[in-house]
Amino acid sequence: MVGKGVQAFYIHGSDPHISEYLPERWHTRAFISGFTGSYGWLAITLNEAVLWTDSRYFIQAENELKGSGIQMLKARLPETPDVPGWLIPRIPAGSKVGFNSECFPFSLYQNMLTQFSQTGTELVDTGDLLNEIWDNRPASPKAAIFEHELKYTGESRVEKINRIRVGMSEKGADWHILTALDDIAWTFNLRENDIEFNPVFLSYALIGKQQAILFVDLKKIPDDLKNKLQNEGIQLREYPLIFSFLKEIKISEKIYIDPDKTNCAIVTSIPASCKIIEGLSMPCLLKAQKNTTEIANIRHAMKKDGVALLEFWHWLENAVGKEKITEYDLVLKLNQFRQKQPKFKGDSFYPIIGYREHGAVVHLHVAEGNALEIEKSGILLFDSGGHYLDGTTDITRTIALGIPTDQQKSDFTLTLKGVIALSKAIFPEHTRGCHLDILARKALWENGLNYGHGTSHGVGFFLNVHEGPVSIRPDLNDQTIKEGMVLSNEPGLYREGEYGIRTENMMVCVEKQTTAYSKFLGFETLTLFPIDTRMIAIELLLVDEIQWINAYHQQVWEKLSSSVSGELKIFLQKKTNIL
Numbered sequence: 001m002v003g004k005g006v007q008a009f010y011i012h013g014s015d016p017h018i019s020e021y022l023p024e025r026w027h028t029r030a031f032i033s034g035f036t037g038s039y040g041w042l043a044i045t046l047n048e049a050v051l052w053t054d055s056r057y058f059i060q061a062e063n064e065l066k067g068s069g070i071q072m073l074k075a076r077l078p079e080t081p082d083v084p085g086w087l088i089p090r091i092p093a094g095s096k097v098g099f100n101s102e103c104f105p106f107s108l109y110q111n112m113l114t115q116f117s118q119t120g121t122e123l124v125d126t127g128d129l130l131n132e133i134w135d136n137r138p139a140s141p142k143a144a145i146f147e148h149e150l151k152y153t154g155e156s157r158v159e160k161i162n163r164i165r166v167g168m169s170e171k172g173a174d175w176h177i178l179t180a181l182d183d184i185a186w187t188f189n190l191r192e193n194d195i196e197f198n199p200v201f202l203s204y205a206l207i208g209k210q211q212a213i214l215f216v217d218l219k220k221i222p223d224d225l226k227n228k229l230q231n232e233g234i235q236l237r238e239y240p241l242i243f244s245f246l247k248e249i250k251i252s253e254k255i256y257i258d259p260d261k262t263n264c265a266i267v268t269s270i271p272a273s274c275k276i277i278e279g280l281s282m283p284c285l286l287k288a289q290k291n292t293t294e295i296a297n298i299r300h301a302m303k304k305d306g307v308a309l310l311e312f313w314h315w316l317e318n319a320v321g322k323e324k325i326t327e328y329d330l331v332l333k334l335n336q337f338r339q340k341q342p343k344f345k346g347d348s349f350y351p352i353i354g355y356r357e358h359g360a361v362v363h364l365h366v367a368e369g370n371a372l373e374i375e376k377s378g379i380l381l382f383d384s385g386g387h388y389l390d391g392t393t394d395i396t397r398t399i400a401l402g403i404p405t406d407q408q409k410s411d412f413t414l415t416l417k418g419v420i421a422l423s424k425a426i427f428p429e430h431t432r433g434c435h436l437d438i439l440a441r442k443a444l445w446e447n448g449l450n451y452g453h454g455t456s457h458g459v460g461f462f463l464n465v466h467e468g469p470v471s472i473r474p475d476l477n478d479q480t481i482k483e484g485m486v487l488s489n490e491p492g493l494y495r496e497g498e499y500g501i502r503t504e505n506m507m508v509c510v511e512k513q514t515t516a517y518s519k520f521l522g523f524e525t526l527t528l529f530p531i532d533t534r535m536i537a538i539e540l541l542l543v544d545e546i547q548w549i550n551a552y553h554q555q556v557w558e559k560l561s562s563s564v565s566g567e568l569k570i571f572l573q574k575k576t577n578i579l
Contacts, residue, residue, distance in 0.1 A: 001046065004126045006098035007091045010083060010112075011042040011130075016102045017181050018261050020466055021198050021349075024138035026103070028130050035064045036365055042070070043083050045090055052080070055452025056362040059496065076475075084115035093119045098126035099264075106267045107259035107278075125264070141194040145201050145220050147228075148189045148462060152389055154293025157189045158232055160286070161212050167282040168207065173256035175249065176282060178205040180261045182464045183283035188214060188234070190225075191462065197349045198464050199387055204242040204266075211235060215242040243269045250274075258284065280479075284469050287460070289484035294391075294461045295508055298486065298526060301391030302506070304341040306528035306560050308386070309395065311337045313530075314571045320401055321376035327353040328371035330382065338386045348385035348392050348465040355380050359398070359500030362453055362492070377402030379535070381500045385465055394465050394488055396504035399532040410447075411493045412501050412535040417443040418491035419503050420548045422455065422472070423525055428518035430480045433472035440472070440491040451492045459486045459506055483521060485509045503531060525552065528559050530575035538579060550578050 001009050013029035015022050020038055030036050032044075033051055037060055040053035052075040053061045061072045074080050087097065097116065101109075113123055131137065150156055164187065168176050178184050181200035185191055192201035203216040213235040218226070221236065229236060237245070246266065249255070251273035257266075258281035270276065290298070312334055319325060330353045338344050354364050355372045359381040366372075374380065383396035398412060418440035425439055433456065440455040454473030457466050469479040472487065481487075490504035505527035512522040530553060538546070553576035564572055 001044070001098060001129065004098055004124070004129070005096060006124055006126060007046060007095040008087050009044045009098040009126070009129060010104075011044070012099070012103050012105070012108070013039075013041045014103050014105075016263050016265070017179050017202070018103075018105050018263065019181060019195065019198075020464070021195050023141060023195050023202065025140055027138075028103075031130060031134060033065060033070050034068055035061050035070075037061060037064075037363060040075075041083070043087055045087070048090070050086060052083075058452075059361045060363065060365070082115075084112055084121075088116070088119050088121065091121070094121065096122045096124045098124050098129065100128045101125040101264035101268065102128070104264045105260055106257070106262050106264050109264045110259070140202060140217070142217070142220060143192055143194065144222055145190050145192045145216070145225065146222075147225055148185075148191045148389070150189070152293070152297055152462065153189050154291040157187060157234070160187050160189075160283070161207060163286060164207050164282045165209065167286075168209070168256060171256055171277055171279065172254055173277050174209060174253040176207045176256040177246075177262060177266060178207065178281065178283060179263065179266060180258070180281055180284065182460055182467065183261075183281050183287070184214070185463060186287040186460075187283050188229075192220070193346070197347055197387075199345065199462060200464070202239060204239070206242070206245070213237060213245070215239050215245075242266070246270050256282075280469055285479070287463070288458055288467060288470060289482055290461055290486055290508070291484065295484065295486075297390035298392075298461065298506075298508075301343075301386075301388040301393060302526050302528045303559055303563060304344075304388060305338070305386055305393040305395070306556065307563050308337040308341050309334075309397075309529050310560065310564065310568060310572055310575075311340075313399070313575075314568055316374075317571075320374055325374045326368075326371035327355050327358065327366045327374065328368045330374070330380075331366065334382070334384050341386075341388070343389040345387040345389060345462070348387045348394060352381070352383035352396075354382075354500050355401075356499055357497050360494040360496045360498065362494060362500070374401065379404060379408055379499050379501070381502055383502065383504065387462055389462060392460055392462055392465055393527070394459055394504065394506055395527050395529060396490055396492075396502045397529065397532065398501045398503060398535060400534045404535055406537070408499065408501070409535055409537040410540065411449070411495070412503075413537040413540045414443045414447055414449065415491045415493050415501050416503055416531065416536065416549075417541070417545060418455075419489055419505065420545050422489050422491075423505070423507060423523055424544075424548060426512050426520050426522045427481075429482070429521055431521070432477060432480055433470055434474060434476050436472050436481075437474050440489070444491070444493060449493055451494065453492065455491055456487045456489055459488060461486075481509055481521065483509050483511055486526070487523075489523070489525075525555075528556050530556055530572070532575075533577070533579060536579070546579050553578070 015026035037057035191199040246269040385394035421439040456472030460467040492502035507523040557576040
């Protein structure tokens with residue numbers, strides 16, 4: 001910093017594609033701070049440093065930052081200052097704040113520029129300062145890219161590119177720059193595993209009126225796939241050449257970008273005379289609405305996932321108390337049972353296994369060294385998911401390993417009431433997620449309880465388990481919920497030092513009816529796995545809520561019973577009995 005003449009340095013904690021989960025080379029947040037969560041950013045001055053993260057990671061961050069000299073700030077709280085708000089009082093007026101333009105979203109740059117300009121503070125692109133101090137920094141991954149076949153996707157890449165061009169025409173754009181890795185993987189029906197748990201590959205893409213160009217490490221594409229892509233009119237160029245190509249764009253052309261997903265280095269490579277049009281990435285919204293082929297495939301994936309989880313639960317109930325089992329053993333076991341299923345391509349995120357007090361750590365990353373031993377008492381929260389060629393899954397269950405307390409049963413049931421209320425929601429089209437969030441929290445709020453994370457996120461189709469642009473949470477999100485969108489449903493409750501509770505299903509938005517007043521939408525639950533009824537305080541449930549649980553368990557039985565036999569079938573029957 002001294003060498004570059006900057007009084008502060010900002011680390012966004014992302015990669016050149018502003019990804020949530022990162023290739024090892026871009027684990028800058030973890031490298032500099034020791035904090036391993038998936039969300040957070042840092043500001044470093046010559047005297048102090050802070051890390052912002054949200055409620056999913058408050059407990060984890062406090063533990064991992066101990067002894068680092070880095071203070072944690074609680075993001076998404078009204079009293080917490082943003083980066084300029086924290087930095088401005090700590091550095092002299094007219095100071096310079098360094099950043100790496102390749103990992104800095106253009107929208108954030110614009111916002112910070114406005115705030116810093118009030119004190120004459122300057123943003124300076126210093127490049128990646130961490131590279132100078134990071135010995136043996138991981139290289140970019142080199143695994144081969146493969147095609148996600150039409151029988152799974154239901155739409156060819158040519159059709160998808162043409163749909164993007166329709167959107168470009170409506171915006172008056174000559175080019176659309178794609179930078180988000182899941183947008184590119186979806187558009188070109190290609191997959192890989194450059195990021196752990198995310199079947200994507202490092203790349204940029206440019207869609208023009210006549211051209212479609214994929215910038216990627218060409219050694220990663222097998223020759224037969226390379227020929228197929230080129231025969232379909234897709235040009236292939238080396239990954240770094242995106243910058244030189246942009247500099248040669250005609251000065252009169254209009255370029256469409258998503259400012260939240262496009263880094264500053266990309267934008268500054270565009271000739272100043274070009275007009276930049278800002279908006280949501282077109283593939284982002286297109287891929288969020290799954291087609292009928294994708295939804296049918298997801299239903300197949302859910303059956304397989306349900307069977308794998310049933311085997312896991314059956315094994316756990318028979319093994320706990322008889323052999324030494326830790327939380328880390330459960331991470332391995334979940335993967336082991338999923339691997340038995342056809343078309344399984346790996347976990348969709350690192351499993352969150354929380355026994356007793358660990359359950360209160362919302363995004364716990366348990367390792368062999370910090371895993372608790374599982375006993376035949378207390379409650380266990382497990383949140384996990386799988387990638388299959390025919391879909392991605394994400395599920396959380398909280399189960400009793402002994403006799404649950406009255407408080408645990410009450411907490412579980414109040415949370416479950418939120419799952420049920422959101423599952424049964426019927427709402428007019430053009431409804432936003434923030435309008436529905438109260439349904440998941442109402443029973444908890446009425447009892448003075450709450451949870452800090454969002455209620456729902458989108459889920460990709462053999463893609464990222466967290467997918468935009470829609471969410472259900474208290475924050476305003478202008479994107480409305482549309483038919484075909486696949487979302488999670490995951491209210492929770494956490495008592496620090498005691499336990500955590502969360503029940504999560506995936507659901508798809510469907511049309512319910514059309515009247516003179518509106519088209520009305522609702523949800524169909526996709527996840528197929530029992531809810532532990534031993535955790536339920538039935539006296540807290542309304543009649544229609546009991547009916548929902550019974551109907552759900554009947555569906556689970558009907559969908560899974562033909563795929564299991566013997567003891568496992570008996571176990572399934574027991575777990576789906578009528579309340």
